[in-house]
Amino acid sequence: MSPSLHMATAGSGEPVLLLHSGGMSSRQWRRLTDALSPSFRVLAPDFLGSGENPLWPEGEPFHFLKDVEAVERIIADLAGPVHLVGHSYGGFVALTIARRNPAVVRSLTVYDPVAFGVLYHPEDTEALAGVPSAESNDPADGGGPAWMKAFVEFWNGPGSWDALPSVTQNAFLRVGKKVYGEVSTLMRDRTPASDYSAVTAPALLLHGTLSPFAARRVVERLGAAIPNATVRPVEGAGHMGPITHGGMVNDGVSRHLRSAAQP
Known part of the structure; x- marks a missing residue:
């Protein structure tokens, strides 16, 4: 059994779980927590x-x-x-929970979920061509500086790793081995889009218009498979839209949660 998770909590009402992206922490949700806590009980766990x-x-x-x-x-x-509510890796975790046990989910909101398995059935060669291998040539280096640079630059573009302050680079490298484990296992997942038809909750699927093509194609396929899904692009945003375009993303999340909440 996995250990329990540290979790930040705020507010009262129907519970909302905010699941962060790989390499980050629950701190990425502070502004969304402030927006939701007057109406909801907000729980933001840190992943293992x-x-x-x-x-x-x-x-x-x-x-x-x-x-x-x-x-x-x-x-x-x-x-x-x-x-x-989940972003990237957190979105994939949220989708997996909603697929495995749909009765426990009142609503689902994900931004660029990394459910790359949906690109294999049928195989989307165009989208998959843009996805680099998650494996390191030397597994001992997985999560190290070269691997982490490639990881960050896949999502954010060339030069984005070098542009990060050293304190931010070091924070990523501190959890690099865990992120490598996340990525290398989820990239072997082959859950087809059809399996996500089990998700019955109202679902808001967000993606950045500047997110990598493969990520946008994942959202497109999920939107076609999930019965009660709405796909919504966030104009001008990339993969880190929940942070760089937090106002737009948080407003969409808040409206979706209010519409799905019990009267």
Whole structure:
């Protein structure tokens, strides 16, 4: 069993779980928490090996299902349906939970979820051509400086790693092995888009108009598969839209949650 997760909480009302992107922490949701907490009970966990949790143990294998199961235990303790909001890796975790146990999800909101498995059935060669291998030539270097630079620049463009302040680079590298475990396992996932038809909650699927093509194609396929889904682009935003275009993204999330909340 995976350890429990550190979690920030605020507000009262129907529970909303905010799931952060890989390499980040629950701190990325501070502004959204402020916007939601007057009406909802907001819970923002740090994934395993992230944020205020202990680092993932050196040399211990990691699979994304460990984070999925840790969040599912939080939901079980809440003893009722929750609103799930996730960005990137957190969006993939949210989708996986909603697919595995749709009854526990009152609404779903994801931004650029990394559900790349949907690109294989049928195989989308155009989208997959733009996705670099998640594996390192030397697994011992997975999550290290060269791997992390490639990871950041896939999502944010050439030069984006070097443009980061050294303190931010070091923060990414501190959790690099865990991020490598997340990415290398989710990239082997082959869950087809049709399996996400099990998601019954109203779903808002967001993507940046400047996000990588493969990420936008994932959202397109999910939007066609999930019965009660709305696909909405965020104009001018890239993969980090929840941070760089937080006002636009947070407004969309807030409106979706209010429309899905119990009267």
